[in-house]
Amino acid sequence: MRSPAMSSLPSPAPSAVRRRLILLTLCVSLFMAMLDNTVVNTALPTIERKLGAGISDLQWIVDGYSLALSALMLTASTVGDMFGRRRAFVAGLALFAVGSTVCALSRDVNVLISGRVLQGAGAAAFMPGTLSIIRQVYADERERSTAIGIWAGVSGLGLGLGPLVGGPLVDHFGWPSVFWINVPVGMAGLIAGMLLIPESKDRAGRGLDITGQLLAVAGIGAGVYATIEGPVRGWSDPAVTGLYIGAGVVLLLFVLVERRSRTPMLDLGFFRDRIFAGSVLAGLFLYLGMFSVLYFLSLWLQVVLGWSPTGAGLVIMPAMVVVACVTPLAGWLTGRIGGGWPMAAGLVCSAFALYGLTRYGTGASYRHFWWLLPVIGMGMGLTITPITATVLDRVPAARAGMASAVSNTARELGGVLGVAVLGSVLSSRMAERLRERLTAAGVPASERDRLVAATTGGTGRPQAGLGAGARLSHAVNGAFVDGLHLAELSGCAILLAGALLAVALVRGGRGPAPGSRGGKSGELDTSDAHDDTDGRATVAT
Structure with missing residues (x-):
């Protein structure tokens, strides 16, 4: 016997006021999740002192969040599409708030890392649903494009404002405050989501792909774990190569x-679909080249230049102002000329900014390099909106959650790879240059090796407090800057490669992929009703 496999019936369209409140709820929650990618960066030196964290611990505090987020996002998006996007959104916010509470209360670095993993799992549950809900709530394509532009702008702002928000919090309220701030925001979003967001799901012809879910979590998790541990253990370590x-x-x-x-x-x-694939790759390359810069920039400002956490956070403000101004323009351009050229222009801007930062080192002053920060903002603003809009536009509405998860997973993986791989580039060059400086200073070989091992780590972070005086500190900072410049040049090359891919694959692509929609805006094409893998009307066994 066969029976129709029904998806949830469409609810009446929310009013204009309710749509705005829903968008506000989604964007505030998204902002919180993106903020947590970078807000902890300014707290790392304080966490190191207070909890006695080592190099590997610090990297896991940063990347434990990204590991859970990237490994679980595809699974969570499928669960949300099948069992209810509002349900998944609310449950994810609750788990995120619990993870934030664990982080804030932790007095042991392992507990803190566990809390970060819980945060990442919660973010994986609600982040893909934000775009799916926008797709369902905004039936009009123009309104939806505007909403997606706002979503993308908030995403970029959250990522970039992390250091700006984290710095003053750490200075005035201590490092736990960067986690406590999430709790009231998460609970407010949870209540607003339950009251405002209509439930939606698409179960037509679908079932839980348990085998695929487990393989995806295991494969992505193992790869990300190896990438995080590679710079610390060494890339030839049997555990890393085995993973x-x-x-x-x-x-x-x-x-x-x-x-x-x-x-x-x-x-x-x-x-x-080359346009979908090119857009996903553009996001991967953007985060691979740029995400690590926010991590390294904070370390450069605080450890090398001696800035406070607040000062290191405020330095990113010009970039964020430009992101806020450019994202609507990028959405407008995407609607008229397609996403390829804006993506390529944004990646080129980002590459130029990284190259410009290589001109400044241990004696840099803000008045020398401030002009590069708006260029960073221009690059991010021009890239994020076209990627998001293009990815969603190329798939059926019933697969919006899956497409969003694919795009977000690629970007998170790019961020993890950027910190680990470019951090390894930085660390290797730093160790090489420090060894040369110590040799020139006449330091004995045994002492030289000990100092190099103690002063560098997998993330390339220079260590303070070694008790060797100003001369060693000057050598360490100089070696760190040499490594930083090589990492920035490597990131520049990655971003330029991404720009070429965007031009080659996405250029000229406008509108939905053939067959991804029906005749009316937002409707699905049911001409292939026999295909039970694309979320359309189907008959299931």
């Missing part, structure tokens, strides 16, 4: 399973 091999095998199995599944958690057909 990479295991991740490759598991992800290959994942692709094979998804190709055979009647109800896959990831529709691999998305990637046959």
